[in-house]
Amino acid sequence: MQSPEHVEKRQNGPVIDPVAEEERKSRMRVHARRSYYRKLNLVQELRGQVEKLEAEYADLVHQVQLQEACAFVTEPDEETSPEAPENESITTMYSGLMNMKKRFRQENEALKQALDEHQRYERLIRLDMPESSSESEQSDDSTSTRSTQEPLIVIPSFLMPITLAFCHELGRQTFDDVTRFRQNPDFMTTGASIFGWRDRSVLQGNLLHFLLKKTYGHVSADELAARSWDFFSKPKSHEIICPASMNPRVFQIQRVEFLFLVSFLKTPEGHLIILRAIKHDLLNPYNNPPGVFEQWMDNYYGWITSERAPGDDEACEMNYGGILPLTTAARSTALMMETLFITMRSESHIIGLNLVTSS
Known part of the structure; x- marks a missing residue:
């Protein structure tokens, strides 16, 4: 048999401090804003890396085109020349850069989707701010x-x-x-x-x-x-x-x-x-x-x-x-x-x- 005091304590719910609730909302808004700008800076950095890789890729393509043009005007016994290993290394580097470019583009698209989702979440939070x-x-x-x-x-x-x-x-x-x-x-x-x-x-x-x-x-x-x-x-x-x-x-x-x-x-x-x-x-x-x-x-x-x-x-x-x-x-x-x-x-x-x- 429980005393009335224990029954009364059980019926009373937890007391919610309005000041603490407002501080929690404020911290959520600050966290969302900081996370948004961090992701935005990351997207800009990745965009700069993609542009840099595209420039390097264009330079390599130009070098390959020059080497192909030189190979076209040389004798047919070029296959036995010592430049063949260098051409193979350039081809390997070119394929590696293509794969890296593809991977960065995929990461860029994924970050764009994440940024859009975060912006939607930020707008929902901002509705509570006004x-x-x-x-x-x-x-x-x-x-x-x-x-x-x-x-x-x-x-x-x-x-x-x-x-x-x-x-x-x-x-x-x-x-x-x-x-x-x-x-x-x-x-x-x-x-x-x-x-x-x-x-x-x-x-x-x-x-x-x-x-x-x-x-x-x-x-x-x-x-x-x-x-x-x-x-x-x-x-x-x-x-x-x-x-x-x-x-x-x-x-x-x-x-x-x-x-x-x-x-x-x-x-x-x-x-x-x-x-x-x-x-x-x-x-x-x-x-x-x-x-x-x-x-x-x-x-x-x-x-x-x-x-x-x-x-x-x-x-x-x-x-x-x-x-x-x-x-x-x-x-x-x-x-x-x-x-x-x-x-x-x-x-x-x-x-x-x-x-x-x-x-």
Whole structure:
């Protein structure tokens, strides 16, 4: 027969320290980040070794070709000459280098697959990071709001939750629109290349369809798509790329299927990220506090594609496009310049300061 004290101790579960749990998550994130950069450096070192072996292989091939050319113009009794053992050693070295080259290529492919798997794991960990950081940012914002006595902002909500079928239909329509626009042979362009970005636009009524294109070397399409999604899926990112004259507030209202069915799509050539405004009549009605003025842009949407560059498997091509409403045709040039500035701000966060690239 056990005493009630023992029964009570058995029923009580282990106490989880929230500080220790947060430290464990932080250590996991640091470990994942360090492991990612170690593997990335290893891939770069192996790539350099492969390039060095390819250069040595090209030199050996050139030597073999020269020796074959010399053997062609000499007498037929060359088989008994003392140079035969040297030719055999060169042939043996050549076959050994070919085997080494094949082995390094296989190791390089295996490391690329491991790196892709690690990047996927890192993205899953990174999904947990904005939550803690956003809480601190919201607390800082609330503190600054109370100190400056700014008017409160109402966070809207949907009348009904967005369904998965609606997301698929919206993605399909956007992909069809993007494909038609990119295949349209009639467009306007300045012909200029600003930091590697080239422009294309079509004016249809009061809507400006635009596209900015740039090619990045030594960045895969999957990696660029992952970086772009990691940046644009955060509400704070849309606020920091806007010009100083704007004061936007971006909130996450709903996340469908937890990941990226609305905004992140797989295409036959690469990936497509959709930044599309949904009509605000789907929101619950609400009243703004005094001093808050809203302006809706229901016709705006943007899209980003990351595709493999033609003729270069280790480079990718980025296309940033969308639709902007216009009041006059004279504003198209100013809007395109402001769009270029927004694109370059986004590029600095996704790629980094990359002023010299191939285009």
